[in-house]
Amino acid sequence: MNITRAALILLSLLFLLGFFQESVDGRPLLQSLSRPKPDDAALFARWLVSQSSWGVLNTIASDMGGAPFGNVVSFSDGSPDKGRGIPYFYLTTLDPTARNALKDQRSSFTISEYAIGTCGKTDPENPSCAKITLVGKLKVVNGDPKETSFAQTALFTKHPEMEGWPKGHNFQIFKLEIEEIFMINWFGGPKSLTVDQYLKVKMDSYTAIA
């Protein structure tokens, strides 16, 4: 009977470990909110942004013949239940993306649902595995101290190691001022979704926990 109990305890631990690992691999260690219905485009878009921790930030590379230059970056729009939908980044001009943006602010930021692990076995290009591209202008955040403080907390909460990144690299907070939204989260082409509809969603009133 002791062996049975030991096996059952071990079994329970393995289950717990399974849940824990899911929140470590590929997802930030923050509250997971359940996936909204694809029809609710605004809520779905905000959910996808709030649950993601990284994406590809695109700028125009004038030193590469004006090519669109994508770069892997971490970001945050706030903690998942308090996100505002605006992606903030922590960039250094040692990296081409920040240098490009200071010359030409045209930009887009692309996220795949595949990266957060909720697409199952569906192919990343299948329309039912959601993807979003926020198109706009990439700007340094340095005007409003309240926004700077919100952005810094948003970034350092989701990406704890950022706080320790080398001071000499002069990391600065940037944000994407969104002008257009391209999102596919089901069959039938991109969802119709305005920036206003997207920004006015209140994530703190969406309490469905995954």
Added chain:
Amino acid sequence: MNITRAALILLSLLFLLGFFQESVDGRPLLQSLSRPKPDDAALFARWLVSQSSWGVLNTIASDMGGAPFGNVVSFSDGSPDKGRGIPYFYLTTLDPTARNALKDQRSSFTISEYAIGTCGKTDPENPSCAKITLVGKLKVVNGDPKETSFAQTALFTKHPEMEGWPKGHNFQIFKLEIEEIFMINWFGGPKSLTVDQYLKVKMDSYTAIA
């Protein structure tokens, strides 16, 4: 004793399930090759491309004021041990990326090592979690039947559901003709790596299985 045995069998099944899940979530169900040393830039770049199944493909959106437009796509450069380093895509002009490329071929394709699950707890923007951006021209593949055949097999092997995608959507094979490579896989800035060095790596002679 029967309960003990049942518990132990269940326990073994859970272990097996754990291993199986790791190869389903986020990685293609193909041979995994072990991570090369970051110093071997050409081999590392080819490994990262061969192990990945999706990325963000960037084009110039003339209908969005010339903004750089990133889009999540699946791709393949061949099966991991026979890849050639050239990313092939399966795109339809129902999607803006293919339409953009037919007007302006300038493009880049961006992949994060974070997506293949080998970065552990390292932040996706940390230089030790590798990222690569291949910059070049995005072109339809329709000249050489041998290349078309290689590309189609490469795509359908890595992305089995592609073969069943709607015929009416007129999917076409595209490729990125690489002109420049930007890769960070350790501290100290992007690796020096020419397109020739990248393309001449023979993956079938790299047999280190993960």
